[in-house]
Amino acid sequence: MTYEQLLYTVDGPLATITLNRPKRMNALTKVLEAELRTAIEQAGRDVAVRAIVLTGVGRAFCAGMDMEELEVLPPEDIQAEQWMRPYDMNRRADYQTRYSYFPAASKPIISAINGAAAGLGLVMALYSDFRIASEKAVFATAFAKRGLIAEHGIAWMLPRIVGHTHATDLLLTSRKIDAQEALGMGLVNRVVPADELMATVQALAHSLSTEVSPRSVGVMKRQLWEAPYQSLGEAITLANAEMVESLRSEDFAEGVAHFVERRPAQFSGR
Incomplete structure (x- = not known):
């Protein structure tokens, strides 16, 4: 371009x-x-x-x-x-x-x-x-x-x-x-x-770009910008749903692994 x-x-x-x-x-x-x-x-x-x-x-x-x-x-x-x-x-x-x-x-x-x-x-x-x-x-x-x-x-x-x-x-x-x-x-x-x-x-x-999960960053950015339109209950409902997906993600597995193994993270964004 x-x-x-x-x-x-x-x-x-x-x-x-x-x-x-x-x-x-x-x-x-x-x-x-x-x-x-x-x-x-x-x-x-x-x-x-x-x-x-x-x-x-x-x-x-x-x-x-x-x-x-x-x-x-x-x-x-x-x-x-x-x-x-x-x-x-x-x-x-x-x-x-x-x-x-x-x-x-x-x-x-x-x-x-x-x-x-x-x-x-x-x-x-x-x-x-x-x-x-x-x-x-x-x-x-x-x-x-x-x-x-x-x-x-x-x-x-x-x-x-x-x-x-x-x-x-x-x-x-x-x-x-x-x-x-x-x-x-x-x-x-x-x-x-x-x-x-x-x-x-x-x-x-x-x-x-390197120290935190890009998947987490993207989801939390969306949570922050949508929160002004939500009640507390709605924000919690969204967070609970996103938490389930986070626990299933590659980045969650990597987040645990790099902490336990004491090495730099290698997040995929997935």
Whole structure:
């Protein structure tokens, strides 16, 4: 697969997707948006890939929608069929929309936030499973300053991550916050020096790829993202059913064997 506005590389079990419009602070275009979904789907289909890293070239992670495209964007484009196609028919309809398909990917997605994450850039980070930020990263919702609203489910996502009070602040004021403030409110998992960002993210991805069962990771990711829609009883019922399948899996047998034999795990994902 050849991409025009992003870079896609695979190194062992790690797929790295790098937004590649540095002169425009990796702002989204229709081309880049379509390529991003294709790249995540490509990584999802690759049986050798066990973790996905999303980052940007240059000084920004993603500065949102490209203003030149936003100015001429037809209002109805936001609901265009090309953006709303199902990612996985076995997943909730909630995770089949324009950006919410990130949670439908069975593999963990790590956002390596190297710089500005604003508007849709912040939305993508929120839909990721991990957010590791450079000390140079800055964050802003930006929507209110553009005369827009809390789009693509961010009004649902943001309070669940940072709480209602912080979400109200960030959405209504559109103010910028730095990496340390983002860490303090729980918006990111970790803040590291800029020159250590990719090494830190790759170490996390390597751990997810080699030290834990990819089958377990995929199931637990699904449990975590579906839990907000479930009662406690429903969550327990699902967990009980999944536990039966886990106990029958190759990865469970390997999980016991490598512990007893005191050797590195060799999980198959089955």
